[in-house]
Amino acid sequence: MAQAAETRKRGNKAKEPPVDRDQLLQAYRMMLLIRRFEEKAGQLYGMGLIGGFCHLYIGQEAVVVGMQLALSEGDQVITSYRDHGHMLATGMEARGVMAELTGRSGGYSHGKGGSMHMFSKEKAFFGGHGIVGAQVSLGTGLAFSNWYRGNDRVSLTYFGEGASNQGQVFESFNLAALMKLPVIFIIENNKYGMGTSVDRASASRDLSQNGAPWGIPGVQVDGMDVLAVKAAGDQAVAHCRAGKGPFLLEMKTYRYRGHSMSDPARYRTREEVQMMRTQHDCIENARHRLEGLGVEEARFKQIDDEVKAIIQEAADFAQSSPEPDEKELWTDVLLEG
Amino acid sequence: MATQILMPALSPTMTEGKLARWLKNVGDDVRAGDVIAEIETDKATMEVEAVDEGKLAKILVEEGTEGVAVNTPIAVLGADGEDVSTAPAPQRTDAPRAAAPMPKVAAEGADVKAIAEMGAKGQRKEALEAAPAPEKDWGPTKPITVREALRDAMALELRRDDTVFLMGEEVAQYQGAYKISQGLLDEFGPKRIIDTPITEHGFTGMAVGAALNGLKPIVEFMTFNFAMQAMDQIINSAAKTLYMSGGQMGCPIVFRGPNGAAARVAAQHSQCYASWYAHVPGLKVVAPYSSADAKGLLRAAIRDPNPVIVLENEILYGHSFDCPVDEDFILPIGKAKVERTGQHVTIVAFSIMVGVALKAAEELAQQGIEAEVINLRSLRPLDTATIVESVKKTNRLVTVEEGWPYAGIGSEVAMQVIEHAFDWLDAPPVRVHGEDVPLPYAANLEKLALPQPDWVVRAVRKIV
Structure with a gap:
């Protein structure tokens, strides 16, 4: 507990790090790319081009973009079904993700996974998992593989505050702490597990301390501030790479849209959503900082145009890429022995 | 604009x-x-x-x-x-309307049927047309117990491939709850023979995660009853990820442990999960009977790039059978073994029920009935060709399993025979199975619930 309290203090201090202009610009661009991607996905869903469940990441962009800045190549990322942002942040191509959403052959899973199930071995992105909480023990297993191989890679295991109550999450905390596995557990606390607020679902009032019984240090982070996320990520990654075992980050964040496309979000007020959008938006926040650092309007316009072009191209590709060949129904069930 | x-x-x-x-x-x-x-x-x-x-x-x-x-x-x-x-x-415009979901589903319905037919033909016919290959002769044998066979299989594969490791409850310092991992900790050390806490859901998920990243875990469940806690990770994560990732991410993992009834441990510790796992595309399922089955199939399971369920049997652990001594001995997954030839009836069994079927066959021989006994070895994929070839000769089928009848392995075997050899059947197939109740504790009731050799004899006598 003493260790946890100490890291908390350091975590709070880390909220005002020195600002690297180029890095912030890079983060701004990625957050914008994710937001525009998600808006376009929402639009294509509305047109009937995307089916089933579609969980948008709008509002939470700073979490995954900030964490990605703290990673090195080869570190693994795994998350739940609200996964489009994570994929883009790990460097997966917008067109491949969007084409998977439309169920086309050009998608990352050739149209066989959909919004919730996408993977990229090349980018060390391990999904995309549809069962709430399952990715937490899988992510612990990714860390196990690093431990087994004796390398210094780190597993970033994301889950929502809703999933944080699942039994296997606590089983994973125990296993990771017991074996000192290099895993960063990241709770994306967007306040609502579908329609149930965190206060109604969790008796724990400070989720960052949920690993305390196992001695897992935890920090609460302003998940709407990409630099605060990055600073906390640096701290957690350093801890893991030093062989000190798991680390827990609770990201205080917010999703502007419903849980999935068909959620009218009646469990919260319009004023609450509006307040987060106007006063805490991660992209606006980064933009103001960049303006203060002397970045000019033309540069923002240029980024805007670049992002728009990428998203347009992705949307076009997602509609022009053919549906998977009917033979695909029978492939990838088993690997050849 | x-x-x-x-x-x-x-x-x-x-x-x-x-x-x-x-x-x-x-x-x-x-x-x-x-x-x-x-x-x-x-x-x-x-x-x-x-x-x-x-x-x-x-x-x-x-x-x-x-x-x-x-x-x-x-x-x-x-x-x-x-x-x-x-x-x-x-x-x-009509263009976007064409993408509206309703008409598309209807159109797809027709396609799905065509594809299903194509797939059924493409997969099953091929398997049926291939004549069952004779089993390779592995030369000299010596008697070992099933327990030793399983341990030897793991030791050989652990030596062969350093990405293979064993984890589970009591597998290391305790030397295995049923002593299957005896001596492995000494040879391979604590990094590769790993004691886990009693936390099936968590450690199974962890092992699957490690497999997705290229390691080859062997997960021992103290019994398969406890794997129920980890069912989601076995089915939703291990079996489906390859498909959902469009072939990018395989899961080379083995789940093994005793399955089915032991002795007097009652309902929660006595259940056959064969039909549960065999139901799932993306899994392979084997159920060894003899020491050779255990050694050959477990080695194949560890080398297989897919998730494989190895359903062992606690009562068989101490039984001795002749097993090839050849260092390279291995068995193919998906091939059944004809344990005994005969022309009057085909008896299909797996795991401990192979022994029950063989005992019944001896009894039947004394009555002048020659039974052909098939040891399935592999439940998924099922060696339909060997079963069908046998039924075409005997014209009669009896299945034997310890598990419950409803949607069981016997039902599937019978259906395969009906689909592929209906005209050769001279009598309806008969299923012998555990009684359709949770297994009782009392010795007399337990005996009444589990298939005995005379049940098989009676079943055969109904149709021969």
Whole structure:
């Protein structure tokens, strides 16, 4: 507990790090790319081009973009079904993700996974998992593989505050702490597990301390501030790479849209959503900082145009890429022995 | 340039809705993300957010309008400063409507049927046309117990491939709850022979995660009853990820441990999971009977790039059988073994029930009935060709399993025979199985619930 309290203090201090202009610009661009991607996905869903469940990441962009800045190549990322942002942040191509959403052959899973199930071995992105909480023990297993191989890679295991109550999450905390596995557990606390607020679902009032019984240090982070996320990520990654075992980050964040496309979000007020959008938006926040650092309007316009072009191209590709060949129904069930 | 705003689909099943309310007026500035209207679907009232920016130039569908089809233009957005008053009213286009979900599902229905037929032919016919290959002769044998066979198989594969490791409850320092991992900790050390806490859900998920990243875990369940806690990770994560990733991410993992009834441990510790796992595409399932089965199949399971369930049997652990001594001995997954030839009836069994079937066959021989006994070895894939070939000779089928009858392995075997050798059957197939009750504790009741050799004899006598 003493260790946890100490890291908390350091975590709070880390909220005002020195600002690297180029890095912030890079983060701004990625957050914008994710937001525009998600808006376009929402639009294509509305047109009937995307089916089933579609969980948008709008509002939470700073979490995954900030964490990605703290990673090195080869570190693994795994998350739940609200996964489009994570994929883009790990460097997966917008067109491949969007084409998977439309169920086309050009998608990352050739149209066989959909919004919730996408993977990229090349980018060390391990999904995309549809069962709430399952990715937490899988992510612990990714860390196990690093431990087994004796390398210094780190597993970033994301889950929502809703999933944080699942039994296997606590089983994973125990296993990771017991074996000192290099895993960063990241709770994306967007306040609502579908329609149930965190206060109604969790008796724990400070989720960052949920690993305390196992001695897992935890920090609460302003998940709407990409630099605060990055600073906390640096701290957690350093801890893991030093062989000190798991680390827990609770990201205080917010999703502007419903849980999935068909959620009218009646469990919260319009004023609450509006307040987060106007006063805490991660992209606006980064933009103001960049303006203060002397970045000019033309540069923002240029980024805007670049992002728009990428998203347009992705949307076009997602509609022009053919549906998977009917033979695909029978492939990838088993690997050849 | 003017942009049309279309009536959006707001749920997977929505085809039309009511435009309940406009929240913006003509002339208002609209930013991406602004709520512009409310739409009532069959389930709820939803807010519509703008995707594009501009000035709301025209409202094409007034509020209060019901039955507005998805993708109907509902408003026009003009770029800043653009005069759209002269722009022609946009026409409803059919192109996006073609993407509406309803007609597509109907069209796909026909395709799915055709593909299913294609697949069934492509997969099963091929397997049936291939004549069962004679089993390779591995030369000299010596008797070892099933327990030793399983341990030797793991030791050989652990030596061969350093990405293979064993984890489970009591597998290391305790040397295995059933002593299957005896001596492995000494040889391979604590990094590769790993004691886990009693936390099946968590450690199974952890092992699957390690397998997705290229390691080859052997997960020992103290018994398969406890694997129920980890079922989600076995089915949803291990078995399905290869498919869901379009072939990118395989899961080379073995789940092994004793399955089925032991002795006097009652309902929660005595269940056969063969039919549960064999149901799942993306898994392979084997059920060894003899020491050779155990050694050969476990080695194959560890080398297999897919998730393989190895259903062992506690009672068989201490039994001795002849097993090839050849260092390279291995058995193919998906091939059954004809344990005894005969021309009057085919008895199909797996795991401990092979012994029951062989005892019954001896009894039947004394009555002048020669039974052919097939040891399935592999439950998925099933060696339908060997079964069918045998039934074409004997014209009669009896299946034997310890598990419950409903949707059991016996039902599947019988159905395969009906599909592929109906005309050769001279009598209806008969299933011998555990009674359809949770297994009782009392010695006399337990005996009444589990198949005995004379049950098999009686079943055969019904049709021969």
